[in-house]
Amino acid sequence: MDLFTPLDLPHGGRLPNRLAKAAMEEGLAGPGQLPGERIEHLYRRWAQGGAGLLITGNVMVDRRALTAPGTVVLDAHAPSAPSAAGPGPPPRAAAGSGCRSTTPAGRSAPRCPAPPGRPPRSG
Ligand SMILES: Cc1cc2nc3c(=O)[nH]c(=O)nc-3n(C[C@H](O)[C@H](O)[C@H](O)COP(=O)(O)O)c2cc1C
Structure with missing residues (x-):
């Protein structure tokens, strides 16, 4: 196994290689x-770079x-x-792409949402 060996993911997807761009x-x-x-332009360029996963x-x-x-x-x-919500599939490579929608609890949001009837939980 090396950096260019594909990686099968548990849900059935396959990354073409082990190169990943971290979140930025x-x-x-x-x-x-x-x-x-x-x-869109930025992610198109990154996809063309050939990384197996873009986070x-x-x-x-x-x-x-907002963080910024x-x-x-x-x-x-x-x-x-x-067309309004995102760049769509990358043109080549980067078969794996993730869309990070999480926020570390307590950093960007001072309180976590709670189910109805329960008090909010702090960070
Ligand atoms: C949402 C998010 C945004 C990030 N933005 C940057 C960034 O702009 N620059 C940076 O150097 N690291 C950023 N990071 C951290 C990198 O993704 C990465 O975790 C860090 O470079 C350490 O790499 P490692 O986790 O492989 O040790 C960000 C992380 C997250 C979760």
Whole structure:
């Protein structure tokens, strides 16, 4: 096994190699905090680089919890059309791509949501 051996994932997907781009804070959201041409261009270039897995930076699900002015937000108000909501499949390589939608509890959100009837949990 080396860096260029494919990796089968438990859910059935296959990464073409073991090269992964770690999450980075792109800060390239367009108007309305939506992904636009700049972030599409960036991910297209990264995909062409041949890494087996591209992990995105933060994609917030609540616009009250921005990590930076250019953070992408995909919340209930975001358009669902692919052209507005993301770059779509990469052109070549990067068969594995992840969209990070998590936020470390207690960092960007001071309190965790709680089920109805239960008090919120702090970080
Ligand atoms: C959402 C998110 C954004 C990140 N942004 C950056 C970044 O802009 N620059 C950076 O050097 N590391 C960033 N990191 C950390 C890297 O993804 C990575 O964890 C770090 O470079 C350490 O690598 P390692 O986990 O392989 O040790 C970010 C991590 C997360 C989860």
